[in-house]
Amino acid sequence: MDRWQAMRIFVKVAETESFSESARQLRMSAPAVTRAIAALEDLIGARLFIRTTRSVKLTEPGSRYLDDCRRILADIDEAEAAAAGSYATPTGTLSITASLLFGQMYVLPVMHEYLETYPTVSGSLLFVDRPVNIVEEGIDVAIRIGHLPDSGFSAIQVGSVRRVVCGSPDYFEQHGVPATPADLKDHRIAVSTSAWTSPHWRFAGDHRVTIDAWLQCNTNDAAIATATAGLALTRVLHYQVGPALLDDRLRVVLADYEEPPLPIHVLHPEGRHAPAKVRAFVDLAVSRLRGNPLLN
Incomplete structure (x- = not known):
């Protein structure tokens, strides 16, 4: 019998002052209760009860041990309740990672909504x-x-x-619109060294251009x-240029030559056993990101 169960039986016997009544309340046999107390006394090396035909009383070491057992069992109950609660109700700190611009534009609003919905969580x-190694970096x-x-x-x-080539209407009016990737050699190109x-x-179509x-x-x-x-x-x-495309500050060119799009995933390491704070955020993020026309 494990020590936690033996301590639980000991506390019950101390409270009822009866082996038989403890057995009844714990739904155990009286001999099993007796064996558990005997094993606990052997483990500790001290008598816990003074037994007579009419009564069961704690010894002095038993009284001190009772206080410790109650405290330990209460700590176990509290720990289990806290763990169960974290899987039932979003609590604690939720850590999210994403690329810089995508995070600022699309993940940050989701986190704002999430924290407003779940005030017991911090972000x-x-x-x-x-x-980012999500396991090593927590x-x-x-x-x-x-x-x-x-x-x-x-x-x-x-x-x-999608990776897109884009420019402003004013640029195209002054410099023309490239019809093929090869035409980019005749245009001014601004590049981000942090990204490419x-x-x-x-x-697509095995077209390659040296820019x-x-x-x-150094930034997008x-x-x-x-x-x-x-x-x-x-x-x-x-x-990255979604808002500028919507209000026609930028326009996409060479769309027929674009490579296949890259997928966006919401990723977490805990699977079905993820705590409530993670499950709630994933559900919200999936809903909001799938509903964004700029990401499809």
């Missing part, structure tokens, strides 16, 4: 353009763009993104701002 966001949920390696993690696809380190741009950048920027935002200002074309993931 932690890691938006970086680098690979991340609960990751939103990933691109094809995923086999990991055993739970992954739900919520959309897809290679000057060789690939397109001589007119402007190199700077390259996009340059294109929006009408100074150059740029190539980015279409979600």
Whole structure:
């Protein structure tokens, strides 16, 4: 018999002052209760009860041990209740990671809504353009763009993104519209060195173009701002310029030459055993991201 169960039996006998009544309440046989107390006394090396034909009374060591047992059992009950609660009700701190611009544009609003809905949860966001080991860095949920390696993690696809070449209407009015990828050699190109380190741009149909950048920027935002200002074309993931496309500040060209889109996944490592805080966020994120027309 395990020690936790033996301590539970001991507390019951101390409270009822009866082996038979304890056995009845615990739905055990009286001999089993007697054996449990005897085994506990052997383990401790002290008598816990003074037994007579009419009464069962605690010894002095038994009285001290009773206080300790009650405290230990209460701590166990509290720990189990806390663990069960974390799987039933969202609580604690939820940590999310995503790429920088995607996180700021699309994940941050989901986190705002989530925290407003679940006031017992606090949030932690890691938006970086680098690979994140979600286990080693203690991340609960990751939103990933691109094809995923086999990991055993739970992954739900919520959309897809395309690499697009885009520019402003003013730029196209002054410099013309490229009809094929090869035409890009005759245009100004602003590139983000943080996102695309290679000057060789690939397109569908095995088209390849070596880009001589007119402007190199260390952020996507700077390259996009340059294109929006009408100074150059740029190539980015279409979600990054979604608002500018909707209000016609930017337009996509060479759509017929785009490579297959990249999937977007909501990823977490705990599968069916994920705590409530993770399940609630995943459900909300899947709903909101799938419902966003800029991500499909």
